[in-house]
Amino acid sequence: MSSSTFTMYSTPWCGYCHRLRGQLDREGIGYEVVDIEQHPEAAAIVEKANDGNQTVPTLVYSDGSAQTNPSLAQVKAKLAELG
Secondary structure, three states: OOOOOEEEEEOOOOHHHHHHHHHHHHHOOOOEEEEOOOOHHHHHHHHHHOOOOOOOOEEEEOOOOEEEOOOHHHHHHHHHHHO
């Protein structure tokens, strides 16, 4: 896989984010992490994908689609779809 296949919008204190990052790392799936607390413009992206809520992890893919708090299986299926 490429080094970065999607962007994960996250916060340092999010347990769901830490869990998903660990699973992705074990699978060797590349991604970029953006801390929405450090980057207000990123928080706006998350809000747009989640009806105004800052729900993390929010993943945004190369096709512009987003997933909120997905399982590892959901991430793998989306990556397979993107090919």
